Amino acid sequence: MTDTGHNEMSWAGWGDPSRAAPLPEAIARLLSDGLGVSGATHVPASISDLRLVPTRLASETSDEIAAVIGEAHISGAHEQRARHALGRSTIDLLRLRSGEPLAAPDLVVFPGSHEEILALLELCSRRRVAVVPFGGGTSVVGGLTPEVGAFAGSVALDLRRLSGLVAFDAESRLATLGPGLRGPEAEALVNERGYTIGHFPQSFEYATLGGFAAARSSGQASAGYGRFDELVQRLRVATPAGTLALGRAPKSAAGPDLRQLILGSEGAFGVITELSVAVRPVPAERIYEGWLMRDFDHGIAAVARLAQDGPAPTVLRLSDEAETAIGLARPDRLGQSDGEGCLAIVGWEGSTEDVLSRHEGTTRLLRAAGAAPVAGAGDQWARGRFDAPYLRDSLLDAGALVETLETATFWSSVRGLYAAVTAALRDSLTEQGTPPVILCHVSHTYRSGASLYFTVVCAQLPEPIAQWRRAKAAASDAILRAGGSISHHHGVGIDHRAGLGNEIGDLGVGVLAAIKRTLDPAGILNPGVLIEG
């Protein structure tokens, strides 16, 4: 094992255990008084307490893999298997806490090159061993728990050793990077040269560039910098059928854009081994502000205007009344008709001149829409922008069920989608005896539409996984009927496979299956993720 320098994420939850946050008093009171949450849940004391299903991989296959990757870069140890067994959805975390034996890869491999990955894929195709590409391990849609029962074993392909700056082209503002780089590592490499990628999703601190690309990630500043799938200009992909090298220009009319097939393929078509992403100069100026809108309806109209007519801010999100009440630490105001209004976070990044000019234009539009500034709210958001997953761990510890889901649609359907998903979640959980608190914000805006990001909190039932699956199915049905997409930026994984099928139809699924058969004839890559294996 060569990974001593790797800053491992908490095996049982999010990120750095030393940053785990106790529940704010107001939230604790909401749980106990408002939602009837009582009593902490069981958390395994140490990673060695986790039970894993036995390994199945034949030892001669292990030996062959060791010959390809190098003995020093493979591990079948309990801890490595456990660390690569799950993503970070609430279902994943509940499984960790369930005491049931966890499915886990038989072997974890840490290849050092594109060529080693090609050889591994060839070998695993021949031996019918499933391969699960593993970046930061932060999937929240079951992207790391494929269906491997039909295979002779499974291997987690951890990309952390592909973490270099391969090339830096300042003239084209392109950084060619390894897929195993986590967000902060990649930022540091380009920051040194005066540039930023500008991609800051909530998973930024632990997720990797390869994962951002494979799952079509969208960051908090995507209104300004673009989604990750817009930043990726060039891809090198190792597949069981060989290498794909895609992207000779920012845009082309040389047939369909095959980059857009790999972006969103979630490791089911191939392994991204190198990617070139657009960079911009490190912004000289960053301003984040909070603005209070009268209500969600007026707020939606105002952020749509900003997205459509500009000047476009770099960050733009709008909380509904409930999320605003929680965000402003007034959970007692939840559900009251004389609420606080709705908080928008508006941010600008860029050169001083550019930021001042856009700030002035945006401010004029916000004031004209009747919004009022909220002192300190922007900076507070910026300080805590990557912290929500820590709060989820604390909520789960306290016995709450908490999860997020997200969707997107065109502006004329945003309000209907909001109402439909909220009602579906509330009805499903209330019927189950656990009336929830549901928070929502418009998380990403475009000229023609926006995404909605929901957070749901309620008391855990004795079977919390089944409880959540029922609520999630109701929400997914509501999304389909209201015209939304099953995911704006979390991806498909196993959890959204049915939703994807409903969205693109059997023929669309047939297209994806045909592509998979071409690139991965033995079907070893992340089987069951994206489409049925």
Add this chain to the structure above:
Amino acid sequence: MTDTGHNEMSWAGWGDPSRAAPLPEAIARLLSDGLGVSGATHVPASISDLRLVPTRLASETSDEIAAVIGEAHISGAHEQRARHALGRSTIDLLRLRSGEPLAAPDLVVFPGSHEEILALLELCSRRRVAVVPFGGGTSVVGGLTPEVGAFAGSVALDLRRLSGLVAFDAESRLATLGPGLRGPEAEALVNERGYTIGHFPQSFEYATLGGFAAARSSGQASAGYGRFDELVQRLRVATPAGTLALGRAPKSAAGPDLRQLILGSEGAFGVITELSVAVRPVPAERIYEGWLMRDFDHGIAAVARLAQDGPAPTVLRLSDEAETAIGLARPDRLGQSDGEGCLAIVGWEGSTEDVLSRHEGTTRLLRAAGAAPVAGAGDQWARGRFDAPYLRDSLLDAGALVETLETATFWSSVRGLYAAVTAALRDSLTEQGTPPVILCHVSHTYRSGASLYFTVVCAQLPEPIAQWRRAKAAASDAILRAGGSISHHHGVGIDHRAGLGNEIGDLGVGVLAAIKRTLDPAGILNPGVLIEG
């Protein structure tokens, strides 16, 4: 036939014959004195003089098609066959002039609905009849001359009857339109409502929305409005395997973006029967200016800065020294080292405030780069922006060989690509005894790169098609070696199929073939276009 209201394009050349332009005196002198062009070429006197290969379609198949589409909406008449036989590449125009019998569809059909097209595709799959989707007929890459020899006949599927405004969603700024609408017709429909699509390629006046989408068109104002593939938000596609309905949100993480597979599929995967495109308010202000840069090298650096750091203009193009000399009507200065410099056309469209602000920012940057304004050059460009194809007709009439080609790459490769393509064209044509004039401009700019658009003029040899194919092959090789894409916005068709294969490799071609097999199992759609049939 129901098409009497349709403003037919000249059967022998571009557009409206009454707008045909005589050659400017300076150009005529350049041809005779500089390039040795002598004597007009043969042009058929009327469409009835064109010889067409005999039809092959069985009459019972014709009858079946008539039953699906309606007798009034199909035609096997000589004129309709001739009008649907070719696109508008120079090779197409030379074929028209060659006197050789032209391959032409056996039948032209004008379906009126998505359902009729589905039924037609089912029928033609069963009867093994090739189907060629036909929009404006403006392909310049052989997109309308597929390889139909292995089929029981071929049908041109003219989309002109699918030309409605299906829906207008002002809140989402989305217009849902029929694919058969030409550029000006679509603009008129949205202009009435106060909006513009903003897509103005050189083919604007005759090309259709379906063609823009299927070929990944990019307009002259794409720096401001985006490419057509960026404007398309939703697609309905009829394929032999059924219907694809794609796009539930501006952006999504629900797997790979399948819209990007249809965009660029050039009628080989399915027929776009409806599309929703982003619209913007009709600009209150439009300013176009000409700026003279010291030379192409300095000009490239300046337009790259504008594209990267902004404020981004709506229109941005930069001619090289040769194109500038011709554009400023000084062909006598061609090739002189004390040239005029390089002309950039810079345009701004939008609200008055937005235009004035960006104009000020751009102007500051241009002056800092040493550029000087050229009175009247911007307006002159705007007046003639759709006229170049008329000039080509006149040049062909005069006995010149003239064609354009285009490519794109990242900024750090732009100069190398320019030098390589220029040298390849010059060497190939000079070796053939017809030294050319080669003009070039940067036609579209992005943060990470740009496109280059070349115009080549020389004397025609007795076999001008072979002459041009040889030069084009040399240019395509040079593009591949210099890292460019085989097309930035013209598309693939038949002409660039080999270039596409070199660009995406056998595995990429295999992916396209697998998609085609799924959507078009009998391979009837535009056979040979994009990939081998």
